[in-house]
Amino acid sequence: MSELVRNATPAAAEGPEHVTEPTQYDAILLASFGGPEGQDDVIPFLRNVTRGRGIPEERLEEVAHHYRAFDGISPINAQNRALQIALQAEVDRRGLNLPVIWGNRNWDPYLADALREASDAGHKKLIAIATSAYSSYSSCRQYREDFAMALDESGLGDVLEIDKVRQFFDHPGFVEPFIEGVREGFAQLAAEVPDLNLETEVEVLFSTHSIPSTDAARSGPEARGFGEGGAYQAQHLAVAEAVMLAAESSAPWQLVFQSRSGPPSMPWLEPDINDAIAELPARGIRAVIIVPLGFVSDHMEVKWDLDNEALTSAAEAGLAAVRVPTPGIHPAYVSGLVDLVLERVQATPAAERPAVTKLGPWYDVCRPGCCENVRLGFKPAISGLAP
Structure with missing residues (x-):
């Protein structure tokens, strides 16, 4: 059998989208x-x-x-x-x-x-x-x-x-904690602001790490045709929609971004969560539920960029705010x-294989050219077909 994938087990060495041979790992x-x-x-x-x-x-x-x-x-x-x-x-x-x-x-x-x-x-x-x-x-x-x-x-x-x-991204085990968090967020806001209309006066902000637009466009296999935001944005949007459906809410929601670190001259995915929050009162929004959809645990981007900066932005805008937990453990x-x-x-x-969106289940072996970094080019990698 030829080996097209570096350091792969025999079941993955030829680069199948999904393996068909059992593998005993150590x-x-x-x-x-x-x-x-x-x-x-x-x-x-x-x-x-x-x-x-x-x-x-x-x-x-x-x-x-x-x-x-x-x-x-x-x-x-x-x-x-x-x-x-x-x-x-x-x-x-x-x-x-x-x-x-x-x-x-x-x-x-x-x-x-x-x-x-x-x-x-x-x-x-x-x-x-x-x-x-x-x-x-x-x-x-x-x-x-x-x-x-x-x-x-x-x-x-x-x-x-x-x-x-x-x-x-769309495995039920990863998504379920966010569904629970959104439901609990609505319940908390209802208790804290009794006259709040949960369907029209609350907006759910699904937040993830911003990345350069050029990298986003090259995320996922090019053949899937995800568009300017690539698989990265498409996956987040699909999961956010699934969370709102499972939470049985028709409240408005949007995908927002945080933690950008590039120079102003380089386009990154937008809108920034703080900019999005600032615009909500003019639309009649009185409360926000912040969902750290792009993160698996409460690390620095969550503790600082959301719990500090975003919640401060919400307070300055006069909005009640709840931040949903990450999956953690x-x-x-x-x-x-x-x-x-x-x-x-x-x-x-x-x-x-379970998947809560139509985009999955994702690939066991990454496809050729997937997720290129435009500035750095392709380097040797495992678990994917070259380049």
């Missing part, structure tokens, strides 16, 4: 972004995040104050430790012999160290779960590139096979991640 690789765990870590961490982009030190200092407001400690590492424990408990509960090994892209424990840990324990076939649900360069392909770099850095490229679960989310692993272990047919 371990689960939980991969995340990483974050600083003290004031001295902040600038080195930001240098890791922005390496190769020529970001000046003064710009890093501007971003650093977000972390310094939390004593230099990003919440994300504690959240990943909790997720690792919860995943291991669910794996054990189901009787699967799969240790969960955690590694980060940008801070300790690094991915290369996680691969060494796996290899030292005798594990050769890994199934990776990245803590990012959607298709784009930063949320999918960059993980796949970092896996390839970690294989090279660790010297284990001839030893390890690594597959990656599909993007899980919600039982449905944790169980759903294990379900994604079992799809590959059991080679579950695509027609039997």
Whole structure:
């Protein structure tokens, strides 16, 4: 059998959209972004995040104050430790012999160290779960590139096979916590503002990380024809619609963006959540429900950009506001991640895989040219057909 996908197991090596052969893995690789765990870590961490982009030190200092407001400690590492424990408990509960090994892209424990840990324990076939649900360069392909770099850095490229679960934006386990959160958000607003009309005076803002428009346009397979926002925007819109339908609400809603970091001259996805909030009172909106739809846990972009900046914007606009929780270690989310692993272990047919939108279930092996970074070009990556 030919091998078209780097370091893939035999079931994925030829690049099928969905695998049709069961695979017995040795371990689960939980991969995340990483974050600083003290004031001295902040600038080195930001240098890791922005390496190769020529970001000046003064710009890093501007971003650093977000972390310094939390004593230099990003919440994300504690959240990943909790997720690792919860995943291991669910794996054990189901009787699967799969240790969960955690590694980060940008801070300790690094991915290369996680691969060494796996290899030292005798594990050769890994199934990776990245803590990012959607298709784009930063949320999918960059993980796949970092896996390839970690294989090279660790010297284990001839030893390890690594597959990656599909993007899980519309898996029920990821979506259910947001449905619960929106329902509870409406209930909370009804209690706090008794005369509020929940169908006409509340707007639901589904928020996700903004990305450069050029990257958005190239997210997902070009053949799917998603348009200017690419698969990234299409996936978020489809999930938001599914959440509102399941929450049985006809309130107005929109997809908004946050946390942009590029220069003003570079187009990024809009509208910014704070700009969107400022326009709501003129339309008769008296309250907002903020749904961090693009995020799996309450890390810095949620704690600072939403809980600080967006809620402040809502208060300045005179709006009552509720921020919905992220999945975190919600039982449905944790169980759903294990379900994604079992799809590959059991080679579950695509027609039997759950998806709450018509866009999924997404691909086991990323398609050629998927999620290109226009500025950086294509680098070697696993779990996808070249380039």
